[in-house]
Amino acid sequence: MAISAEHIPVMLDRVLVHLDPRPGRSAAGEPRVYLDATTGLGGHAEAILVQSAPDGRLFGLDRDPAALEAARARLVRFGDRCRLVHGDFAELPALLAAEGLTAVDGLLADLGLSSAQLADADRGFSLQLNGPLDMRMDPTRPGTAGDLLDTLGEERLAEALGRLGGERYGLRVARVLLRRRRDGRLRTTVDLREAVHAALGRGRAGRIDAATRTFQALRMLVNREEEALRELLAAFPRLLRPGGRAVLLSFHSGEDRLVKQAFRELARDTSPVPMRLLTKHPERPGRSELRANPRARSVKLRAVERREEAA
Ligand SMILES: C[S@@+](CC[C@H](N)C(=O)[O-])C[C@H]1O[C@@H](n2cnc3c(N)ncnc32)[C@H](O)[C@@H]1O
Structure with missing residues (x-):
């Protein structure tokens, strides 16, 4: 066969x-x-x-x-x-x-x-496609990426961005993310990518997008990987x-x-x-x-x- x-x-x-x-x-x-x-x-x-x-x-x-x-x-x-x-x-x-x-x-x-999973915009995993801040591999369980941003403190988020995403500027990114979330300006994956770019710049052309590290860390946190x-x-x-x-x-x-x-x-x-x-x-x-x-x-x-x- x-x-x-x-x-x-x-x-x-x-x-x-x-x-x-x-x-x-x-x-x-x-x-x-x-x-x-x-x-x-x-x-x-x-x-x-x-x-x-x-x-x-x-x-x-x-x-x-x-x-x-x-x-x-x-x-x-x-x-x-x-x-x-x-x-x-x-x-x-x-x-x-x-x-x-x-x-x-x-x-x-x-x-x-x-x-x-990556190709489905509605799952919220992709930084190329606009979708909700979900990122749950198992949507039958509670706790989306948006929920996490509502509950995590700045220090904890910064630590996770560094440890799971390899983000050197975790604190700078965490501050911008949590401020924008509180202001209602962080609801979608495009908002998330733009928030990271606002904190760090886009990164150099041809290199991986500067938001990749944040997406990876949030996904790993959401799913307790x-x-x-x-x-x-x-x-x-x-x-x-x-x-x-x-x-x-x-x-x-x-x-x-x-x-x-x-x-x-x-x-x-x-x-x-x-x-x-x-x-x-x-x-x-x-x-x-x-x-x-x-x-x-x-x-x-x-x-x-x-x-x-x-x-
Ligand atoms: C890289 S894909 C696997 C692809 C697969 N080997 C194939 O050939 O199609 C990883 C899969 O693992 C699942 N997964 C990740 N963490 C898991 C966990 N803790 N328990 C069960 N499934 C998990 C994801 O939902 C995803 O569907």
Whole structure:
């Protein structure tokens, strides 16, 4: 069965090499199950299902109901080998338990936003398109970017802009944002971009827009992305079967640092769940992928394998 070409997932070949999805039964005698914690448009999920045919199963998670709808349409042909569930990977153990699963043979997390989320002006993620200050990946939960700007103090906002967005002038930006919000002049994504430009200038032509860092930091705050990743990294080792593998794709240096630290700890002899590093250094996409998909620019791939139990 071929993989459809409509959306090429990031570093697909390397994800498949490391995750190594296979048909057949695991040592426990059960059909192999692979978990896609960030199903998105279902690109990686589809490839996992193709490679583990005819009996490998996929459990796909996403906190965005619209993403799951798109993935459902794409993956319908796999029938009951594929189960898609709405949820946050920060709550992985409970979500798996609700499906009667205690462990999986592989886990993939392709962090961040999907191209569909970015392209939908109404979601408020894009600094190119005008939309509401929303930025929730899961619109069924409260707390938009606008709500955050109504409640965060200047210091806290400045700290987040620096830590999550890499914004060197966080305090200057935070002051302008909060003043404009109070004055009713900060309601949309275009207002947000203009407020950052008012604080910092536009940045030099040809460089990334100066507002990019603020958009990224607000999005990560709204969705508690750092907290969710910490939860995932704490929970996944015990959810992998011996010999099972985890592959993480991060697009943000702070997230990659968390993944690197967690994997290094797990690879120590003293780790309660011993793992083997499959990537000593992060892997990066090749030139042809970068030409075809600019979103892959900042991605780093890391992978680990849970060691088989000692005999
Ligand atoms: C980069 S996209 C994944 C693309 C996917 N691998 C593909 O091939 O189409 C990331 C997805 O992860 C979802 N996501 C981000 N954080 C999440 C979390 N904490 N729990 C569940 N889903 C999350 C987003 O809603 C988005 O749909």
